[in-house]
Amino acid sequence: MITRSTLDFLADLKANNNREWFEANRPRYQQASADFFDTIAQFIQILATFDEGIAEVMPDPKSCIMRIYRDVRFSKDKTPYKTGLFAYVSKGGRKGPLAGYYLHLEPGNSFGGGGLYMPEASVLAQTREAIAARFDEWRTIVQATELLDNFPEGVQPSGALKRAPKGYEESNPAIEYLRYKGYFTQRFFSDAEVLKSDFTKQLGMCCRSVMPMVSFLNSAIESETP
Known part of the structure; x- marks a missing residue:
């Protein structure tokens, strides 16, 4: 589980973001990494209770976790x-x-949720086609009370077009989402x-409410993905 020392390490890293400090504090990083690994392992177990796809695969937590090292090759930072x-x-x-x-x-600045963030063009096209064709189903999913109780801002776009995407009319009932x-x-x-002992359970309950949307999106993508 996440502990105060996990958060303290990350706060100190932000204030001392250099290799010398990191190496001197590597044991603290290893402990924070272990705490996060355990949390994600528990998270996967909870997801598997309501998402059949996760249950079938049961991914290794290590494969789900991003490296802490930044790729600075093309960054000014x-x-x-x-x-x-x-x-x-x-x-x-991942x-x-x-x-x-x-x-x-x-x-x-901790946050969680679910969905599809900045997919490549072909994947986005597949999801748009599914939303346009099955808009009543999509609208029921994204306007569900359980989802909005857990995520009051609802479904968010990772960027949006100002006009209708190619192949769709502005009058399309789903146009708001087709621009996403x-x-x-x-x-x-x-x-x-x-830091609460039941945090992973709380996160899992939030994700359970977004599972129908995740399933809808994946059904659209998998219908065309080999």
């Missing part, structure tokens, strides 16, 4: 480390095209919430 820990759980793998569930852990470049939900958690 040369700080070597990320200041948060991130995991993405999907039946298609680097695959499918929708899934995620957790970002960072002091004062991705579909995800996000809920922020305070440090106090993250």
